[in-house]
Amino acid sequence: MQIKLPFDSSTQIAGEASIEIDKTAEEVFSFVADNFFDNYPKWSTDVVELEPLDSKEVFVGNKAKQLRDDNGSLVESIFEIIEYQPHITFIFQGITSPYKHIYSIKFDAENQKSHLTFRFELLDIDVFMRPFQKLIRIAIEDGAESSVENIKQLLAA
Numbered sequence: 001m002q003i004k005l006p007f008d009s010s011t012q013i014a015g016e017a018s019i020e021i022d023k024t025a026e027e028v029f030s031f032v033a034d035n036f037f038d039n040y041p042k043w044s045t046d047v048v049e050l051e052p053l054d055s056k057e058v059f060v061g062n063k064a065k066q067l068r069d070d071n072g073s074l075v076e077s078i079f080e081i082i083e084y085q086p087h088i089t090f091i092f093q094g095i096t097s098p099y100k101h102i103y104s105i106k107f108d109a110e111n112q113k114s115h116l117t118f119r120f121e122l123l124d125i126d127v128f129m130r131p132f133q134k135l136i137r138i139a140i141e142d143g144a145e146s147s148v149e150n151i152k153q154l155l156a157a
Contacts, residue, residue: 015140
């Protein structure tokens with residue numbers, strides 16, 4: 001007899017947020033990707049420590065270790081930069097934890113503004129957390145909104 005669970009046990013949980021920024025795509029990408037190791041803890045305020053493992057230079061394959069404050073618990077993970085397309089896309093993915101951060105930038109030449117989209121994907125969750133998918137998704141979406149707002153404010157300063 002197959003047991004049917006009251007929740008989807010196979011899909012990832014994702015949250016996405018977008019914002020317009022009065023900067024060029026080059027300026028936004030430089031802040032987010034090129035200067036990632038200096039700026040990431042500034043916009044992602046739950047990051048307590050960030051340590052590049054290969055080099056402070058940003059390139060596909062570079063790995064880093066982060067220590068995050070997750071509601072009072074310190075959580076360590078190692079991630080790898082998996083995509084780096086100047087002025088367009090920057091992606092890193094967890095190696096020791098199943099997550100992905102995607103930053104996409106589109107420049108609106110007519111309005112001279114950049115459109116930044118941040119997407120966080122939780123690629124897998126523990127079975128005991130699956131009944132809380134809706135709450136987890138809301139928390140992820142709130143975090144994505146906070147991240148893009150923080151980036152915009154930091155770029156405006």
